[in-house]
Amino acid sequence: MELPSYHGIIKNKMNFNNTRINWRSVHDVVDGADKIMLTTHENPDGDGLGSESGMYHHLIDRTAEVRIINYSPLPNEFEYLNRDNIFEEYNKSEHDQWIKNVDLVIIFDVGDYERIREITSIIEKYNIAVMNIDHHPHPNKNKFKYNIVDLSAAATGCMVFDYLKVARSGKPISKDSLEGIYTATMTDTGCFRFSNTNNKCHEIAIEALSNGIETHKIYQNIYENSTKSRMKLMGYLLTDLNFEMGGKFAWFMITQEMMKKANAVKSDVEGFSDMIRSIRGVEVALMIFQQDDTNCRINFRSKGEIIVNDIAKKLGGGGHAFAAGAIINEALEKATEKVVSLTKASINNQLNQHII
Numbered sequence: 001m002e003l004p005s006y007h008g009i010i011k012n013k014m015n016f017n018n019t020r021i022n023w024r025s026v027h028d029v030v031d032g033a034d035k036i037m038l039t040t041h042e043n044p045d046g047d048g049l050g051s052e053s054g055m056y057h058h059l060i061d062r063t064a065e066v067r068i069i070n071y072s073p074l075p076n077e078f079e080y081l082n083r084d085n086i087f088e089e090y091n092k093s094e095h096d097q098w099i100k101n102v103d104l105v106i107i108f109d110v111g112d113y114e115r116i117r118e119i120t121s122i123i124e125k126y127n128i129a130v131m132n133i134d135h136h137p138h139p140n141k142n143k144f145k146y147n148i149v150d151l152s153a154a155a156t157g158c159m160v161f162d163y164l165k166v167a168r169s170g171k172p173i174s175k176d177s178l179e180g181i182y183t184a185t186m187t188d189t190g191c192f193r194f195s196n197t198n199n200k201c202h203e204i205a206i207e208a209l210s211n212g213i214e215t216h217k218i219y220q221n222i223y224e225n226s227t228k229s230r231m232k233l234m235g236y237l238l239t240d241l242n243f244e245m246g247g248k249f250a251w252f253m254i255t256q257e258m259m260k261k262a263n264a265v266k267s268d269v270e271g272f273s274d275m276i277r278s279i280r281g282v283e284v285a286l287m288i289f290q291q292d293d294t295n296c297r298i299n300f301r302s303k304g305e306i307i308v309n310d311i312a313k314k315l316g317g318g319g320h321a322f323a324a325g326a327i328i329n330e331a332l333e334k335a336t337e338k339v340v341s342l343t344k345a346s347i348n349n350q351l352n353q354h355i356i
C-alpha cells in the first residue's frame, strides 16, 4: 500500500520523504540505540564517507558501540578521514556476529538500498531497524523503518549537519565531525560550483574554517591526487569523444582495452563525466564504462537544462535530476546503442517542450 503523501510519523514507521524533517524525532530514535552501525553505498564517494565520519565522531561519545562498516574499501584519497581507523570493509565472517545484535543501521547517501550489496542479507535476516538518511529520491514504499529524505540538500552531509545542530542542542559540532561534513559538501557540490550549492554549503565551509580545518588540504587530498593511469585514460577518452545534436550531447566510452592499456583501476574512472560536461555548449555528458563483457556502467551529467535521471530510471538506475546513472546488463556495443539513442530522444523531447 502506498503511504499518504503528507508523511510524518506513520505508526512506528517514520517517513520524512522530502517533507519537513523533525530532527528531534530522528534524534530520539538515534539516541535510543546502544549499538549503531553506519554504512553507505558501494564505491563510496566523499558524501557517503564524509556523512559517516561526521556522524561517527558525534556518536562515539554517547553511544555504547558504533562502527562504520562499508561494502567497499576506503578509496585512497579519503584516507585522511581515517586517522582513527574508523572505516571497515565488510567481511561476512568477521562482521555478521556483531551486526546481528545492532539496534540501528544508518545508511547514508545510498540512492538505492540495494547499493549496500551483500550487507542487506544480514540486515534482513535479523530484521534490524534501518534508518535511511539521503538526498536522493526514494519511494514511499521502501524497506526503511526510518526514511529521512531531503531532496533539497546539496549533500547528505548537509543533513548530518542539520541533525547535529539539533542533536547536540547548542554544543558545537566537533572538528572531526566538521571535517567529514565539509568533505561531503565540497565533493557533492563540485567544490561549491554546481547548481545545488546553497547558503548552507557555505555556512558549513565557514564553520569548518572557523574550527581550523585546512580546507585546501582536503581539496588536495581528493582532487590533486590523480594517478598517472587516470591521466593516461583521460588522454584516450579525450581523443575519442563523440559530439551529437550540435554539440549539446557529448558521450564517450571507457573500454576494458583502454583500462588495460592505461593500467587503470575502477577508481581511476571517477569524475570524467563532470569534466566532459564542462565543455562549452555541452548540456549533457554521458560515460559508458565497460565493466566486463556483459555489463556496462553509465553515468550522466547535465548542466541543468536537461533532466537525466528519467533516462537512467528507464534503464533500471536512478539518481538526481542532473546527475544520474545505471548499470546495463548488455555488451558494450548494444548498451551504447541503447543509451545514446534513448538520451538523444529524451534531449530532443525536453528541448521541444522548452520551445513551446
Ligand SMILES: [Mn+2]
Residues within 6 Å of the ligand: 047, 048, 109, 135, 154, 155, 156, 188
Ligand atoms: Mn550525495
